[in-house]
Amino acid sequence: DAGITQSPRHKVTETGTPVTLRCHQTENHRYMYWYRQDPGHGLRLIHYSYGVKDTDKGEVSDGYSVSRSKTEDFLLTLESATSSQTSVYFCAISAREETQYFGPGTRLLVL
Amino acid sequence: AQKVTQAQTEISVVEKEDVTLDCVYETRDTTYYLFWYKQPPSGELVFLIRRNSFDEQNEISGRYSWNFQKSTSSFNFTITASQVVDSAVYFCALSEAKKSSGDKLTFGTGTRLAVRP
Numbered sequence: 270d271a272g273i274t275q276s277p278r279h280k281v282t283e284t285g286t287p288v289t290l291r292c293h294q295t296e297n298h299r300y301m302y303w304y305r306q307d308p309g310h311g312l313r314l315i316h317y318s319y320g321v322k323d324t325d326k327g328e329v330s331d332g333y334s335v336s337r338s339k340t341e342d343f344l345l346t347l348e349s350a351t352s353s354q355t356s357v358y359f360c361a362i363s364a365r366e367e368t369q370y371f372g373p374g375t376r377l378l379v380l
Numbered sequence: 381a382q383k384v385t386q387a388q389t390e391i392s393v394v395e396k397e398d399v400t401l402d403c404v405y406e407t408r409d410t411t412y413y414l415f416w417y418k419q420p421p422s423g424e425l426v427f428l429i430r431r432n433s434f435d436e437q438n439e440i441s442g443r444y445s446w447n448f449q450k451s452t453s454s455f456n457f458t459i460t461a462s463q464v465v466d467s468a469v470y471f472c473a474l475s476e477a478k479k480s481s482g483d484k485l486t487f488g489t490g491t492r493l494a495v496r497p
Contacts, residue, residue: 300483304487310489311487312471313487314484317484359425361485363483367413367475368415368430369415369427369475371425371427373424374424
């Protein structure tokens with residue numbers, strides 16, 4: 270196991286409320302990623318980080334922001350949740366040899 | 381832009397049959413990596429294999445084997461003598477291999493494999 274946890278694992282929220290998902294790693298890896306998984310789309314990259322306070326956008330970044338103030342934590346924030354953001358969110362870290370290892374996922378339902 | 385195509389949405393086989401999952405990719409990079417991940421019904425994503433663009437050797441790991449062909453931009457995955465525990469969604473993925481900003485993965489849409497007893 271790559272030592273990645275995500276919290277919460279499940280969340281139900283209402284449209285318009287802010288939501289923050291947390292990814293925590295114990296591996297001290299430089300790179301961290303947030304993906305969302307939706308039927309018919311596979312996984313798509315939302316944001317990623319290549320160091321503390323170094324982040325960049327992925328393919329589907331609209332409506333999301335991220336922060337990384339410590340090596341071990343990468344936060345994904347939905348500023349104002351919408352129903353289209355109902356999804357399963359996966360965090361990943363890059364271990365050596367460029368392989369990404371994934372956390373257990375967070376199921377988010379926006380009503 | 382990179383693209384990964386898994387044309388097989390769902391495959392159903394009977395236990396002990398061999399099954400091949402297809403993956404076709406598009407990239408302009410000369411250096412890239414290809415991956416297969418397994419997502420069992422429990423939902424986690426399990427890394428299976430990583431292959432770089434300079435290594436076209438096929439690989440075998442137990443009942444699993446992978447056939448990488450740059451000429452056809454394909455990276456197919458074969459399970460020999462399938463078992464019920466192989467039932468899962470399998471994802472093929474491609475990364476840009478740009479180390480300065482991390483390796484962003486582009487995933488296919490996945491192939492759901494059902495192995496019936």
